[in-house]
Amino acid sequence: MRRRLGFGVWLAAGWIGLVLLAALLADFLPFARYDETLAGPPQSGPSAAHPFGTDGLGRDVLSRVVYGARVSLGVGLGAVLLGLGVGAPLGILAGYRRRATDAVIMAVNDVAQAFPALVFALAVVAFAGANLRNVLIVLGVLGVPSWVRLIRGATLSFAEREFVLAARVLGTRDRRILWREILPNVAVPAASYAFIGMAVVVVAEGSLAFLGLSVQAPTPTWGGLINEGRTLMETAPHVVLAPSVVMFLTVLSFNLVGDRLRALTDVREIGLEPVRAPAALPLPTPTHPVRDTLLQVEELRTHFVTPRGVVKAVDGVSFTLDRGRTLAIVGESGSGKSMLIRSVLGLLPGTSIRGGHVYLSGDDLTAYGPAEMRPVLGRRLGTVFQDPMTALNPVRTIGTQVMEPLRVHLRMSRRQARAEAVELLASVGIPDPVRMLRRYPHQLSGGMRQRVTIAMALSCRPDVLFADEPTTALDVTIQAQVLRLLHRLRAERDMAVVLVSHDLSVVAQWADEVIVMYAGKVVERGPAAEVFARPRMPYTESLLQAAPRLTDPVHHRLRVIPGRPPDLAHLPAGCAFHARCPYARERCELEPPPLSEDHHHPYACWYPRPGTTAEQDVRTTGADSRGR
Amino acid sequence: MAGSGTAHLRPDDEVLLRVEDLVVEFPAGRGRTVRAVSGVSFDLARGETLGIVGESGCGKSSAARALVQLPPPRSGSVRLDGLELTALRGEALRRTRRRLQMIFQDPISSLNPRRRVRDIVGEGPRVWQLPGDRVDEVLEAVGLDPATAAERRPHEFSGGQCQRISIARALILDPEVVICDEPVSALDVSVQAQILGLLEDLKDRYRLTLVFIAHDLAVVKNVSDRILVMYLGKVCELAPSADLISRPAHPYTRALIASIPGGGGLDLPPADTLISGEPPSPVDPPSGCRFRTRCPRAAPRCATEEPHIRQVGDDHWLACHFPVKE
Ligand code: SF4
Ligand code: SF4
Numbered sequence: 001m002r003r004r005l006g007f008g009v010w011l012a013a014g015w016i017g018l019v020l021l022a023a024l025l026a027d028f029l030p031f032a033r034y035d036e037t038l039a040g041p042p043q044s045g046p047s048a049a050h051p052f053g054t055d056g057l058g059r060d061v062l063s064r065v066v067y068g069a070r071v072s073l074g075v076g077l078g079a080v081l082l083g084l085g086v087g088a089p090l091g092i093l094a095g096y097r098r099r100a101t102d103a104v105i106m107a108v109n110d111v112a113q114a115f116p117a118l119v120f121a122l123a124v125v126a127f128a129g130a131n132l133r134n135v136l137i138v139l140g141v142l143g144v145p146s147w148v149r150l151i152r153g154a155t156l157s158f159a160e161r162e163f164v165l166a167a168r169v170l171g172t173r174d175r176r177i178l179w180r181e182i183l184p185n186v187a188v189p190a191a192s193y194a195f196i197g198m199a200v201v202v203v204a205e206g207s208l209a210f211l212g213l214s215v216q217a218p219t220p221t222w223g224g225l226i227n228e229g230r231t232l233m234e235t236a237p238h239v240v241l242a243p244s245v246v247m248f249l250t251v252l253s254f255n256l257v258g259d260r261l262r263a264l265t266d267v268r269e270i271g272l273e274p275v276r277a278p279a280a281l282p283l284p285t286p287t288h289p290v291r292d293t294l295l296q297v298e299e300l301r302t303h304f305v306t307p308r309g310v311v312k313a314v315d316g317v318s319f320t321l322d323r324g325r326t327l328a329i330v331g332e333s334g335s336g337k338s339m340l341i342r343s344v345l346g347l348l349p350g351t352s353i354r355g356g357h358v359y360l361s362g363d364d365l366t367a368y369g370p371a372e373m374r375p376v377l378g379r380r381l382g383t384v385f386q387d388p389m390t391a392l393n394p395v396r397t398i399g400t401q402v403m404e405p406l407r408v409h410l411r412m413s414r415r416q417a418r419a420e421a422v423e424l425l426a427s428v429g430i431p432d433p434v435r436m437l438r439r440y441p442h443q444l445s446g447g448m449r450q451r452v453t454i455a456m457a458l459s460c461r462p463d464v465l466f467a468d469e470p471t472t473a474l475d476v477t478i479q480a481q482v483l484r485l486l487h488r489l490r491a492e493r494d495m496a497v498v499l500v501s502h503d504l505s506v507v508a509q510w511a512d513e514v515i516v517m518y519a520g521k522v523v524e525r526g527p528a529a530e531v532f533a534r535p536r537m538p539y540t541e542s543l544l545q546a547a548p549r550l551t552d553p554v555h556h557r558l559r560v561i562p563g564r565p566p567d568l569a570h571l572p573a574g575c576a577f578h579a580r581c582p583y584a585r586e587r588c589e590l591e592p593p594p595l596s597e598d599h600h601h602p603y604a605c606w607y608p609r610p611g612t613t614a615e616q617d618v619r620t621t622g623a624d625s626r627g628r
Numbered sequence: 629m630a631g632s633g634t635a636h637l638r639p640d641d642e643v644l645l646r647v648e649d650l651v652v653e654f655p656a657g658r659g660r661t662v663r664a665v666s667g668v669s670f671d672l673a674r675g676e677t678l679g680i681v682g683e684s685g686c687g688k689s690s691a692a693r694a695l696v697q698l699p700p701p702r703s704g705s706v707r708l709d710g711l712e713l714t715a716l717r718g719e720a721l722r723r724t725r726r727r728l729q730m731i732f733q734d735p736i737s738s739l740n741p742r743r744r745v746r747d748i749v750g751e752g753p754r755v756w757q758l759p760g761d762r763v764d765e766v767l768e769a770v771g772l773d774p775a776t777a778a779e780r781r782p783h784e785f786s787g788g789q790c791q792r793i794s795i796a797r798a799l800i801l802d803p804e805v806v807i808c809d810e811p812v813s814a815l816d817v818s819v820q821a822q823i824l825g826l827l828e829d830l831k832d833r834y835r836l837t838l839v840f841i842a843h844d845l846a847v848v849k850n851v852s853d854r855i856l857v858m859y860l861g862k863v864c865e866l867a868p869s870a871d872l873i874s875r876p877a878h879p880y881t882r883a884l885i886a887s888i889p890g891g892g893g894l895d896l897p898p899a900d901t902l903i904s905g906e907p908p909s910p911v912d913p914p915s916g917c918r919f920r921t922r923c924p925r926a927a928p929r930c931a932t933e934e935p936h937i938r939q940v941g942d943d944h945w946l947a948c949h950f951p952v953k954e
Contacts, residue, residue, distance in 0.1 A: 161737045161738075162732040162733075162734060162737050162738040163737065163738055163739050163740045163748075165693075165698060165730070165732070166730065166732065166738060166794070166797065166798075167751065168698055168725070169696050169698065169725055169728070169729055169730045169798075170725065170726065170729070170751055170752045170755055170797070170801065171722045171723065171725040171726045171752075171755055171756065171801075172751065172755045173722070173755070176755065180740075180743070180751075181740050181743075184740075184742040184743075185740070185741070185742055332816040332817060332818060332819075333816055445906050445907075447906060448906070475683035475684055475843065475907075476683060476843065476844075476845070476884060476887045476888060477683065477883060477884065477887045477899065477903050478683075478906070479887065480886075480887035480888075480889075480899045480900070481899075481900065484899075484900065502816065502817065504817070505846075505888065505889040505890055506889055508889060508890070509889035509890065510889070542818065543817060543818065546817050546818045546820070546821035547817045547820075547821075547846075548820075548821075548824070548844075548846040548847050548849070548850040549846055549890070550845060550846045550849060550873055550885065550888060550890065550891075550892030550893065551890070551892060551893040552846075552849070552850065553870070554849060554850070554852070554853070554869045554870050555828065555850070555851065556850060557825060557828075558821035558824060558825060558850065559821060560818070560821050560822050560825055561818040561821070561822075564786060564788075
């Protein structure tokens with residue numbers, strides 16, 4: 001996956017290349033030497049012969065800026081290499097060896113970093129003499145502590161990874177592990193920091209030169225040029241302006257390229273936010289009657305336009321849901337199950353296009369803008385996600401977070417909200433809720449955090465609770481507690497629950513109805529008990545037989561579904577499952593099977609399973625394929 | 629048990645790997661210690677698969693890493709075919725490492741993103757300077773096409789394929805014991821079935837002895853000959869798989885089974901009557917039986933006296949003062 005660098009970065013890199021090239025080839029460029037006086041009339045503005053004009057002694061400013069780049073960039077490069085050369089080995093050692101080595105290196109490093117850097121530089125240069133070598137060494141040494149810190153951090157983060165552990169288990173020697181496993185991974189952050197370091201050093205050298213503490217005249221440096229030009233500010237501003245602008249652009253470019261390189265290595269998720277102005281016209285939807293039910297989803301579609309093509313994450317899903325019922329959505333990763341509920345909630349990345357309708361008690365939510373959607377999301381639709389930390393703010397107490405929706409949406413007073421929060425926390429089975437109000441999320445276990453997010457989701461008495469893999473991150477015994485809690489609350493509050501899960505046994509136990517998704521489409525739907533006992537669509541059947549069950553005999557061969565789910569940007573013609581389906585025939589490759597008309601238990605398949613008990617099927621397939 | 633003891637260990641000449649009184653501890657800051665594994669013993673006969681099951685914090689992964697001495701345990705013994713691994717240092721330890729290999733949970737972070745599959749899988753032979761190139765052979769054995777897979781990098785593969793690459797890397801050194809730490813819990817159901825089947829095939833083909841660690845009892849039962857149940861750094865129960873699931877005697881094992889939807893076909897009381905509350909911190913584990921804070925059968929004796937492992941049936945062992953008899 002190649003991410004785009006962006007136009008600005010190419011421009012910045014181009015500028016750096018240009019300055020570098022000019023500095024290297026300065027001797028061959030067709031202009032006067034930097035120290036040739038009266039190359040033109042003194043203090044003259046830009047002209048064809050002197051594009052940047054001339055200074056007080058009639059020297060060519062362009063030439064001086066270009067030669068100045070030699071010093072500035074030379075010092076920058078040298079100092080960065082020096083810092084890297086000393087800092088990287090120390091950082092790698094500290095990060096990889098840890099313990100005592102780490103403690104000693106980092107203690108010394110912290111002391112070094114506590115030195116006032118510029119004062120130190122001034123003192124040393126003033127004492128040892130202002131020349132290129134001294135400036136370079138001082139700036140290089142000053143950079144070492146930051147290099148140590150950066151490289152140690154990067155090393156640590158990779159040394160923890162399993163591939164390093166695996167290498168050690170293989171018997172790889174430490175030196176080879178550092179060289180082959182860690183170094184290549186640390187190189188990218190190091191490269192990005194090198195650019196930023198260049199910017200820092202160029203500025204620092206400029207400051208020193210401005211104070212006359214860098215390379216001495218007549219050799220020009222950017223800081224020195226700015227200093228010289230200072231006195232001519234009124235009569236010939238270009239003398240100051242030219243080196244300033246060049247230096248500014250160079251520093252900016254280094255920072256830009258460095259930042260962008262770092263962003264490339266950062267793996268961040270796409271932020272989810274309520275759909276803003278639609279990116280394109282919504283997808284067309286056929287007309288349909290609006291039913292008298294709590295939640296009605298009609299032909300919902302969510303597509304993403306990507307460079308690889310249109311990804312049909314959700315492709316024409318319809319269902320209805322009444323109060324007091326639990327609807328489960330099952331499927332494997334990439335089946336579109338999570339995208340489906342995000343689509344219902346309108347929580348999609350800005351790059352998506354949505355089509356179809358979502359009615360909540362008859363109100364069409366797809367017609368709502370973000371501002372109208374916000375109160376609906378807080379009050380009528382509650383959400384619980386897999387990772388409770390995404391819903392909790394780590395720096396605020398549980399109390400403030402549970403009380404917030406009560407105060408904002410229900411306009412309760414502080415006291416009322418507090419009392420209600422205590423009650424809510426008690427209702428989700430949190431012992432000692434009054435004390436809990438003052439605690440922070442990190443002080444709680446995963447199970448307790450998930451209970452808190454459930455309490456928050458329920459605070460405004462939503463009509464529908466959407467739970468996306470609510471217990472996947474929890475331990476089995478805690479999972480059972482949380483699911484039982486959801487079940488109880490559903491009855492107590494007469495709400496509907498939409499439960500997204502990959503775990504078929506969870507779904508079988510807690511859901512009334514189930515939707516099976518494959519490649520963005522519903523492939524089977526019906527009462528949970530019936531779908532699991534008598535699946536009609538082959539994918540559902542395979543999924544059931546692929547999941548191990550406690551009641552299966554030991555070493556029982558699970559059913560294997562060959563191949564992989566199709567690419568959502570290039571769906572095959574016909575049935576999306578045909579390449580993996582053992583019952584596929586010619587028609588399956590040509591015509592996509594529609595969802596059957598049967599309202600009770602529809603399925604999408606040309607050659608459905610007989611609908612006898614899956615139990616028997618499992619046994620026979622199991623016995624056959626074991627074969628040993 | 630949450631108890632200790634070694635009564636369940638078999639004679640030395642019958643086993644390939646023998647772990648005795650394993651103790652793993654880490655500093656937890658502010659002078660405190662995480663007691664991750666506290667006196668756990670088990671053994672594996674050649675060709676056997678031992679499943680280790682338990683919830684997060686039970687010490688199963690710490691125990692796995694202590695087996696390969698990464699890091700070495702605080703105390704206890706790990707003997708591979710009579711060779712005491714905890715006594716080995718430096719080069720001698722490195723030489724025995726290849727006899728024990730590991731497969732990890734996270735298929736993505738198990739593979740170096742900057743190396744090609746051929747280099748990742750071929751690393752072992754290169755380190756050991758083994759003659760011949762077996763990369764293609766093992767890639768084929770794990771169901772990958774060497775022609776298309778070997779030159780690519782990990783990010784071009786799905787989670788299940790990455791896990792196959794990890795398995796190939798472990799297999800290429802012809803290890804005797806492979807320790808699988810939650811190898812399928814990050815995978816989809818259908819992919820999980822593929823990997824479980826693959827592990828069973830490879831076990832036959834390469835005559836492997838497996839330690840299979842997972843939190844999902846159904847998965848563990850599917851591949852294991854015997855199952856060891858752990859809770860908070862201690863052993864609870866050990867029995868042949870079918871026996872453990874059909875006749876669980878330890879209160880914690882019963883709670884674990886009852887928490888699984890369907891309850892394993894057993895007629896167990898609802899899970900909330902078999903277990904309550906949350907696991908205590910391994911920094912400050914309860915006295916006596918470590919399960920007592922959540923156990924419905926706990927009695928005063930459980931707080932003062934740690935239960936020891938004893939035999940309750942044919943190769944069925946457990947550590948509890950008041951086990952459930954049926
Ligand atoms: S339509 Fe054909 S390929 Fe698709 S599930 Fe049915 S039998 Fe299989
Ligand atoms: S009955 Fe006592 S010894 Fe047995 S598990 Fe419960 S607390 Fe532990």
